[in-house]
Amino acid sequence: MPSRPSLVFIAWPILLAIGLGPALLSAHAGPVLDRIRSSGTVVLAHRESSVPFSFVGADGQPVGYAMDLCLKLVQAVGKALSLPQVGTKFVQVTPSNRMAMIENNTADLECGSTTSNAERREKVAFTVPHYITGARYLVRADSPIAVLRDFKGRKLVSTSATTPLKAVTQANNQFMLGITVLEAPDHTRAVDMVASGEVDGFVMDDVLLFGLAAGRPDPKAFKVVGKFLTIEPLAIMLPRNDPDFKKLIDAEMKRLIRTQEAQALYERWFQSPIPPSNRSLNLPMNYLLKDFWKYPTDQVPG
Numbered sequence: 001m002p003s004r005p006s007l008v009f010i011a012w013p014i015l016l017a018i019g020l021g022p023a024l025l026s027a028h029a030g031p032v033l034d035r036i037r038s039s040g041t042v043v044l045a046h047r048e049s050s051v052p053f054s055f056v057g058a059d060g061q062p063v064g065y066a067m068d069l070c071l072k073l074v075q076a077v078g079k080a081l082s083l084p085q086v087g088t089k090f091v092q093v094t095p096s097n098r099m100a101m102i103e104n105n106t107a108d109l110e111c112g113s114t115t116s117n118a119e120r121r122e123k124v125a126f127t128v129p130h131y132i133t134g135a136r137y138l139v140r141a142d143s144p145i146a147v148l149r150d151f152k153g154r155k156l157v158s159t160s161a162t163t164p165l166k167a168v169t170q171a172n173n174q175f176m177l178g179i180t181v182l183e184a185p186d187h188t189r190a191v192d193m194v195a196s197g198e199v200d201g202f203v204m205d206d207v208l209l210f211g212l213a214a215g216r217p218d219p220k221a222f223k224v225v226g227k228f229l230t231i232e233p234l235a236i237m238l239p240r241n242d243p244d245f246k247k248l249i250d251a252e253m254k255r256l257i258r259t260q261e262a263q264a265l266y267e268r269w270f271q272s273p274i275p276p277s278n279r280s281l282n283l284p285m286n287y288l289l290k291d292f293w294k295y296p297t298d299q300v301p302g
Helices: 007-017 021-028 031-039 065-080 098-103 163-174 187-196 206-214 243-258 261-270 287-292
Strands: 041-046 054-056 087-092 109-111 131-133 135-140 155-159 180-184 201-205 222-225 232-234
Touching (some): 098 109, 135 206, 163 180, 187 222, 206 222
Parallel strands (some): 041 087, 041 109
Antiparallel strands (some): 131 232
């Protein structure tokens, strides 16, 4: 049974609403909150092509579902610190350097499609998941491939430093499938490899695969196949060294879910036309996320 939110998390937004939050933060502020109070700016890390979570729009500015959530979190931080105006600074990250950018405090929040798991939580923190997905396979529309074993003797790519890459490598070794597993530096390059016939498929979180295909000039040239290879709770990443900052972020994420603001953002990015192609992903919220959001928590298995 999912754990219920603690009284601390329930009380936090109430304290902010009645004006006690800033006083408490002043007494117990950690390094992240001190830095934000001093600079008046929250630094947001974003991805280049993690559609619809975090990607660079036509105007060169980062947009997406996770970006919109992060901007809501920035507003809550500004209110808690009594900042008359809080600014945002954007820094682009890759799958390979995103954790380091949070660990070394280059960014305060990573707004993307990063999986919260035990290994990563030893180095960084995560707030309440904003999506739950699983890894599947993007192949060309005329491909006969339907499941993982169909890649035997073929080439399969994934993005460097991702959980799907680790999972498919383990499965390949465990079941001696004879798949040539390749690494791409980013999602866009991986899709290009599938399109050109350089590889036979791209393994990644299925929601990202749908988004990447929808953004191509020829979306019908691809299809997503196979059962879930993994279950991935995606969450906004933040530093581990400031528990007060995490309490504030967790409380605001829970408020956004409780007030249905997060659900409205979900519908905007998953069920309405979005850039870059102005097409809809047509992905209603899956049962995994619906159930998880009944009692939202940052505690996830794995």
